[in-house]
Amino acid sequence: MISGNIITLNEEKNIFDCITSMKKVCDEIIVVDSGSSDNTIKIAEELGAQVIKQPYLGDGIQKNVALKYAKHDWVLSLDADERLTQKMIDSIKKINLNQSPYDAYSFRRQNMIGSRWIKHCGWYPDRCIRLYNSKKTRFANVKQHAKVETKNIKDINADIIHYSFRNIGELFAKPGRNFSGRAAKIMYAKGKRANVFSPFTHGLNAFIRKYIFQRGFLGGVDGFTVSLSSAVNSYLKYAKLLEYQRDTSVTEQDDFNNIW
Structure with a gap:
């Protein structure tokens, strides 16, 4: 069982697709919102997500807020402009997390401009850890460029999609x-x-x-x-x-x- 974690601020254009993607592997979604003035919270709640209102504390600190509310040890953390591909969904479903010897799993990330996948400039494979056992590790409590702190990682050869920039x-x-x-x-x-x-x-x-x-x-x-x-x-x-x-x-x- 997996708890989904998303941090948001005015993400009404992204949050529906992000939550819909995560619900294919997560049985709960926790949205930590830092003061959205658009329809982000309304959309998230309509999709069944639990919304926690928290003024922004910085990247890693904000992402760790959800851990106080998560029902499960394993947490999948995505940004609102990220999506799971079908191959990634299938890969996650095949993992026996109850008996996993790893603290976390890393994904490849497809960074996009519009609908164009940027494969060079260090933008791919751009590996990032997004699925982790919160009893063993979590994001570093830093305000910028936070990463999950562990070396006991298993690489998954599947992608998430990051809609980095619209144009x-x-x-x-x-x-x-x-x-x-x-x-x-x-x-x-x-x-x-x-x-x-x-x-x-x-x-x-x-x-x-x-x-x-x-x-x-x-x-x-x-x-x-x-x-x-x-x-x-x-x-x-x-x-x-x-x-x-x-x-x-x-x-x-x-x-x-x-x-x-």
Whole structure:
């Protein structure tokens, strides 16, 4: 028996398909919502999910909230924009979790832009642990890029689908709006500092890593676009960090006690 776990904020466009996908292997779904103002909660409840309202605490901490309410030891955690493929559903059903010697199972992840599967730039197989025994492990209690903490893992050769971005415009808009600004605030709060060359060198390194070493050049236009987006994100992160150092009026505008 498996408990499903989803964290949400204004995911009315995704939550129906995510829960429907998870219900094929989970006998309960727990949605931890951080203040949705759309129909996310209504849709989730209509599908039979238990909704827990919790202001956002950061990635790993938020994902662990559901463990206090889960009926089962084994937990399947997906983001709202992720889905199980039929092959993944079949693979999970074949596992005897009651006698499993493993703490967790890892999945491959297909990251998408629109309906296009991005196979290069480090976007595939992009293995991630999403099915785990909560009595033995859980997500790290960190606020960013949390992972399940265990080395006793079994790899499943099946995929989940991640609808990462609806289009190229969103690919470029999200780094500027969310990721780079948050990362810059975290770095500044931790005492990290940049110099005038940092934005350029980090941006260039990000592009080279994605396009050359992670073979983005094999992905045509999408490979180049993803590599360029990574460069822009890295450039903006260090440019914003440098701005905090150079311009006290900007630093005073931001609340560093409310990064999340």
